[in-house]
Amino acid sequence: MSEAGHSPKKGPSKHGLAWLYFLFGLVFVAGGMYAIFYHGFLGQNNQNAYRQSTGQGIIIPPLDIIPPRNAQSIANGEALYKTCAACHGPNLEGISCPSLKDDEWLHFKEPKETALAKLINRGVGASEAIKAKSVMPPRGGLENSTQVWEVVYYLSTRNPNIIKDAPQPK
Numbered sequence: 001m002s003e004a005g006h007s008p009k010k011g012p013s014k015h016g017l018a019w020l021y022f023l024f025g026l027v028f029v030a031g032g033m034y035a036i037f038y039h040g041f042l043g044q045n046n047q048n049a050y051r052q053s054t055g056q057g058i059i060i061p062p063l064d065i066i067p068p069r070n071a072q073s074i075a076n077g078e079a080l081y082k083t084c085a086a087c088h089g090p091n092l093e094g095i096s097c098p099s100l101k102d103d104e105w106l107h108f109k110e111p112k113e114t115a116l117a118k119l120i121n122r123g124v125g126a127s128e129a130i131k132a133k134s135v136m137p138p139r140g141g142l143e144n145s146t147q148v149w150e151v152v153y154y155l156s157t158r159n160p161n162i163i164k165d166a167p168q169p170k
């Protein structure tokens with residue numbers, strides 16, 4: 001008797017709990033997506049990807065913090081070049097993307113440091129790539145203006161064709 005009395009009670013209460021779990025799950029997933037898309041959990045590039053998907057332009061970070069050119073900044077640039085190596089080759093030889101070592105440039109008439117810094121800072125969008133079938137993310141994956149200039153100083157030491165016109169440090 002008591003068995004029969006229990007089971008109809010148990011059924012609906014279990015069902016109700018399942019819905020509660022489902023709701024919790026939904027709130028968790030929605031919250032996570034919100035955090036990722038609007039607060040840039042995956043960093044600035046993700047924010048740019050979102051802006052591009054909605055037809056807004058990418059945020060171009062300023063290039064105004066210029067470090068001095070010395071042994072330390074060039075060494076920093078060499079270490080930072082690892083970010084570029086996946087695409088431009090560990091030895092600047094170019095893999096899927098242009099070589100940075102030769103005197104053939106797709107994007108410049110004259111390979112001036114200021115022009116390189118500008119391109120690196122901006123990245124190369126899908127519609128801007130000339131030969132490659134890929135894109136270059138803003139700053140090539142670097143974090144700030146100082147790092148962009150440090151990589152440029154390093155490239156200048158490796159490629160004598162690059163014209164050293166970087167402005168004085170500010």
Ligand code: HEC
Nearest residue numbers: 084087097098105106107124129130131132134135136140
């Ligand atoms: C995800 C791949 C990728 C990464 C990482 C990347 N690049 Fe690029 N880079 C590209 C692509 C794609 C192009 C455009 C190629 C084209 O137009 O066909 C390019 C173009 C360039 C150019 C212009 C070359 C020319 O011939 O005019 C320079 C300079 C450059 N990158 C420097 C860098 C530096 C420095 C870094 C690291 C801070 C970097 N890139 C990181 C993919 C990358």
